[in-house]
Amino acid sequence: MYKEEDLLLLSGIQHIDFCERQWALIHIEKQWQENVLTIEGHFLHEKADNPYIPEKRKGLITARAVPLVSYELGLYGVADVIEFTKTGELDNSLKIPKRSGRWQPKVIEYKRGKPKNIDCDKVQVCAQSLCLEEMHNIFIQEAEIFYGQTKHREIVELDKNLRNHTKNLAGKMHEIFTAGVTPKAEYKPCCKSCSLIDICMPKILKRSTAYYLKDIKKCENY
Ligand code: SF4
Structure with missing residues (x-):
């Protein structure tokens, strides 16, 4: 378990999956440069990152900009959107203040472009889901990614391989951060x-x- 002062930014997990050097340049050397892809990405995030505004429709609550933390991964961050679906099951669900019944959370991430051949988007929603699991002591089966180019939501199965890959990447982030050497x-x-x-x-x-x-x-x- 990591301590509070050791926590790293969760959003970095997509960078380290893309390239270890890119992660180190951004998170150790604090370099950042906007290009068309990142500017479009910010635009898409604007709606999702409005302050925490729960919406409710027919057994569904949508919460935006939700703070997350995992002391096991050593990561903290914010989820674009978490959808809570009302469920009759007691397992894998949680209570929400001032709402009746129990609710199953699902992470929804907004991305520009279309689904990629690499896992960088998937590891991000997996890390966010692992945070939620740890925070609420539940198990989450899947997450979703909305792609701006296809205007479609892709379902991401949080299987063992993806979970292990995500945990390894989080470990690598801490390893490089502690060493302080950019690949x-x-x-x-x-x-x-x-x-x-x-x-x-x-x-x-x-x-x-x-x-x-x-x-x-x-x-x-x-
Ligand atoms: S090697 Fe450099 S340019 Fe290539 S992906 Fe990594 S950080 Fe970007």
Whole structure:
């Protein structure tokens, strides 16, 4: 269990799944650069991140900007939206002040674009759900991600693999944060859509290293 002062930002889990260096540049070196993708992402979040406004319709409560914490993962953050569905079951549900019955929570995350081939969006909703599970001592089966481009909600099964992957990433965040060393740049396909590419300069750094090694070899020959 982590202590309060050791908690890291939950939203960073999507960055570290995308690239460990990107996470370190943002969360250790405090670098951030807006690009079209992140600006569109903020726009989409605006509605979801309105202050905590519960809405109720037919056995459904929608709570926005809900604070979350997990001392096991060592993460804290805010969920865009959590939907609570009224349930007759006593297990895996919780009580809500001034509401009758019991309610099953589900994390809903808003993203620009469409579903991705990598897990960065899934690990974020999984981490948020793990926080809710720990905070309320319940088990949550699934979460959902709304994509702005497809205007569709994708269901994310919170299976064992995703849970383990999410826990490993949270552990990696703490490992890198404690070491305080930003991983080296390595150019890869996802660099093209990375908001930090101009700061990171993965191609130049890689080339510089190659030239540097070439220079060392040259020197050895003298
Ligand atoms: S440009 Fe590439 S290597 Fe650099 S932080 Fe972004 S994804 Fe990572």
